[in-house]
Amino acid sequence: MLSTPQPSTVSLAGCLREVHHLALNVKDLQVARHFYGTVLGLHELTGAEVPETLKAEVEAGKIANFKTPDGTIIDLFWEPELSPPDSDPKQQFTRMNHFAFDIAPELFDRAVEVLHHYNVLIDHGPVSRPTGRGIYFYDPDGFMLEIRCNRQP
Structure with a gap:
């Protein structure tokens, strides 16, 4: 125990x-x-x-x-020789869920466009919350990242 x-x-x-x-x-x-x-x-x-x-x-x-x-x-x-336990990056394979980058609210939509331009695998989003907006995506090795911004006043 x-x-x-x-x-x-x-x-x-x-x-x-x-x-x-x-x-x-x-x-x-x-x-x-x-x-x-x-x-x-x-x-x-x-x-x-x-x-x-x-x-x-x-x-x-x-x-x-x-x-x-x-x-x-x-x-x-x-x-x-690194390979994740699962070839699907949506299957989390570490104890870390994601790390996030902050961006100014007026640049958030541009960040989403850049991710789409480079065909970055999006997990989910953009999402809007009372605290702001975010988009979750994967780097080439399957680490989930987020770009987020605070709610505009």
């Missing part, structure tokens, strides 16, 4: 500042680079921008790094 953890006064509350980076395994690094760099328009780190600890792997073509507008880094790790 599992025991319920007891409340503790020891925690990291107030210590964590932000997401430092996300690291994703990808089967085809060039396809993933095109998706994150061209389709989503994220800035790919090059030269001195690449973290020192990853320079050798980036130079060897094993890792690519992208920076979101808020500064979060997305590391793509090339794993050529």
Whole structure:
């Protein structure tokens, strides 16, 4: 029988500042680079921008790094033998459901058009909620992503 953890006064509350980076395994690094760099328009780190600890792997073509507008880094790790447990990306195969990119409300429809232009597999949406709008879609390796915006005032 599992025991319920007891409340503790020891925690990291107030210590964590932000997401430092996300690291994703990808089967085809060039396809993933095109998706994150061209389709989503994220800035790919090059030269001195690449973290020192990853320079050798980036130079060897094993890792690519992208920076979101808020500064979060997305590391793509090339794993050529990678295959999800199910060929249907709608069958979730990790404990992570999705991660979301925020966009200004006036640019949301353009984002949807870009996804359609590149024939990106849409899971569902656009959806409208009291809090805003969102569209859920898959990257080339089956990770679900969302582009979302807050409700316009």
